[in-house]
Amino acid sequence: MEQEVWSFSDYLLLIVSGVLVNNILLIRFLGNCPFLGVSKRMDTAVGMTFGVIFVLTCVGPITWFVEHYLLVPFDIVYLETLAFILTIAVFVQLVEFVIKKMSPALYRGLGIYLPLITTNCCILGTCFYNIRFKFGFIPTIIFSFASALGFGLALIIMAGIRERFHYARIPKCFQDTSIGLITAGLIGLSFYAFAGLAK
């Protein structure tokens, strides 16, 4: 694989693109199930955000290594899906064991989100995007981090708005998920204003 030279501003644009312009939740539509599931309260949203940022920043580079040093040399790229999901599942399980042993306090805070993260499509989706966009190693780390940050940003904004729903009189049939989706659409509209800032 040929490495092109990336300047500092390229990395900066990659972060802006990942967090704002192509927000993984609102523009690329990845990770919507946990987005609606855990955004009802602020503390769960914050816990999920930190879980995703940690796991994705680690798993992104790991799957990059799996792709370029395991699948490509042995010519089994068609097993990509299986290899990536297994990598993620094993990594998440390991992290769970380690956190449980090392820091029970952190485990109480983060533990319940870890199994959810395995089936969060924003993790697997970002790993696929790293490969599809033909990123080198450093851009992979940056992009994984930026994606997770974008996920967290949207999730926390959403949780902040959703906590206010208790005080609003919403028609019965639109309560809960329905109004959540419409709100997500409106947040997405505001994120659309960033289009053109980076590709």
Next chain:
Amino acid sequence: MDGGRFIKEFTKGLWSDIPPFRFVLGLCPTLACTTTVRDGFGMGMCLTFVLVCSNILISLLRKVIPDQVRIACFIVVVATFVIIVELTTQAFFYPLYMALGIFIPLIVVNCIPLGRAEAFAKKNPVFYSLADGLGMGIGYTMSLTSLAIFREIFGKGTFLYHHIMWSGFEPFSFLQKPPGAFVCLGLMLGLMNLIGGGKK
């Protein structure tokens, strides 16, 4: 084997438990793959195939799979069928494969196959698991297709890429954009709740 129960398991996926409205799983493809009717229907069909096959296989293996590692086993089974779908669409339906892109491999983490495996196939016989998978898959296809029909006709003025609206029609391109998908699905969910007599 009981025909009445077969019908019951099959039809619950079509209305009373229809995904993604009645239980909110598998939202990402619902939002991303419904800009045109072809994409919505194609995605639904891919998911139906994966769901039926994984339900059958998991139901067959339900006495073999140890309980502690069941999630990992389910993921491997689902991933296998997803790879089959991925390679098949790439070989025979290349435009669809390009349009759906990353969302075909992402069926693995779609939650519907895993959710049905966990909630149904791991404790029910093969015959009923088949009915459950087929019903849920067809229900999901119907949901995606109806959302896609709405978004394509009003957002693009076309149906299956044929222009069907009058010549001066100005398409609401908002519906084709990502925020439009969220708003559309939210409104449709509200409508379903209204028809179905509120929340269950």
